[in-house]
Amino acid sequence: MSIEVRIPTILRPYTSGEKLVTAQGITLAEVINDLEINYPGIGERLLDENGLRRFINIYVNDEDVRFLDGLQSVIGENDSITILPAVAGG
Amino acid sequence: MRFDSLLDSVGHTPLVGLPRLSPSPDVRLWAKLEDRNPTGSVKDRAALAMVLDAERNEILTPGATLLEPTSGNTGISLAMVAKQRGYQLVCVMPENTSVERAQLLAIWGAKIIYSPAAGGSNEAVRVAKGLAAENPDWVMLYQYGNPANALAHYENTGPELLADLPSITHFVAGLGTTGTLMGVGRFFRDNKPDVSIVAAEPRYGELVYGLRNLDEGFIPELYDESLLTTRFSVGPRDAVRRTRELLELEGIFAGVSTGAILHAALGIAAKAVAAKESADIAFIVCDGGWKYLSTGVYEGSLDEAEDALEGQLWA
Numbered sequence: 001m002s003i004e005v006r007i008p009t010i011l012r013p014y015t016s017g018e019k020l021v022t023a024q025g026i027t028l029a030e031v032i033n034d035l036e037i038n039y040p041g042i043g044e045r046l047l048d049e050n051g052l053r054r055f056i057n058i059y060v061n062d063e064d065v066r067f068l069d070g071l072q073s074v075i076g077e078n079d080s081i082t083i084l085p086a087v088a089g090g
Numbered sequence: 091m092r093f094d095s096l097l098d099s100v101g102h103t104p105l106v107g108l109p110r111l112s113p114s115p116d117v118r119l120w121a122k123l124e125d126r127n128p129t130g131s132v133k134d135r136a137a138l139a140m141v142l143d144a145e146r147n148e149i150l151t152p153g154a155t156l157l158e159p160t161s162g163n164t165g166i167s168l169a170m171v172a173k174q175r176g177y178q179l180v181c182v183m184p185e186n187t188s189v190e191r192a193q194l195l196a197i198w199g200a201k202i203i204y205s206p207a208a209g210g211s212n213e214a215v216r217v218a219k220g221l222a223a224e225n226p227d228w229v230m231l232y233q234y235g236n237p238a239n240a241l242a243h244y245e246n247t248g249p250e251l252l253a254d255l256p257s258i259t260h261f262v263a264g265l266g267t268t269g270t271l272m273g274v275g276r277f278f279r280d281n282k283p284d285v286s287i288v289a290a291e292p293r294y295g296e297l298v299y300g301l302r303n304l305d306e307g308f309i310p311e312l313y314d315e316s317l318l319t320t321r322f323s324v325g326p327r328d329a330v331r332r333t334r335e336l337l338e339l340e341g342i343f344a345g346v347s348t349g350a351i352l353h354a355a356l357g358i359a360a361k362a363v364a365a366k367e368s369a370d371i372a373f374i375v376c377d378g379g380w381k382y383l384s385t386g387v388y389e390g391s392l393d394e395a396e397d398a399l400e401g402q403l404w405a
Contacts, residue, residue, distance in 0.1 A: 008296070008299050009296050009299060009300060010299070010300075010301055010303070010304060045304065053304065054307070054309070055304050055305070055306075055307025055308075055309070056304065056307075057323075059322075059323045062293075062322050062323045062324065062325075063320060063321070063322055063323075064291075064320065064321035064322070064323070066315065066321070067318065067319065067320040067321055082293075082323065084293070084299060084323070085299055085301050085304055085307045086307040086308060086309050087209075087210055087211065087212050087298060087299055087301070087307065087308055088159075088210065088211035088212045088214070088215050088234065088266075088308040088310070089161070089211060089264075089265060089266035089267070089291065089292060089405065
């Protein structure tokens, strides 16, 4: 099962400039593990010892995973994942 | 309705039902028309509250100069309030904002300092903080961290919603400074805690997320995640599509950020229908469409509108 993951500009050095990559996994944590295997170094830009980094937002089908089950959020076959840095609005 | 002055008329906005967009008689959508405020946006509430609070705390003295990072609406609201209360205003605004915002700021007498497009409002905040350090006599009310911003919604927007719609089940608003959602969210937590608080966050083009490194990320000091039930990211295509549906089906001419909020509200409504639950979903119409006419989002195909918004701070 492969899931589409959108990579923000700031993390594309890890994906050879690709903005859309695919990854495998049943949970978000597994998807991030799989990203790390294929794009070494990206994992620690997304996670720290406390889980998801403060200035990283990850959305499954446009919903913020912090309000789903966080890293344990279950990812379905047709789901899409978007990673974005937290920026100011307003 | 009669008021002693324009500033006294801020708030008290209508809540209107949306009979054609509501999916069923049991799942209803309600629009709170914040474009009916004096400068045409929800930000009049926060701007007035922040100025009055600073006056009470004697941070603002007659003739003072205000400084504020803003993508537009807060600046326009502050310019109007500043003019009424006798202050100067300097706004730091990203250069990738619609021309009407700059025109309106000039009309109300504000001075604009542009910040670079890349980095969006993050850059405006950074530039404004630098200017504040260089000009210690200027007063930066700082909408992202000023408790009076959220308090305006705790004391007014929230109670207005509950009075007009006692059966409210969901509240949906845009996530920018987070002031509206924090204030209304806290009000419902204290007064009707079963109301779901839903954030719709605009997802801009890549230019806006052009940080140099992740440590430059920004989360408004006002933000308290525990007040939200959920948070959606809405891209420009969905925002424009919903803005047009609101106009076509209900006759409401709103700005693009309102389309993003409506998109999240319709998602909630669809879930309620699927779960066979009843729902009264209230959402914020942040402003009217007037300030966005030059962007072309009300004309042509969705593809063209999406292209027109690429790289723009549309909310």
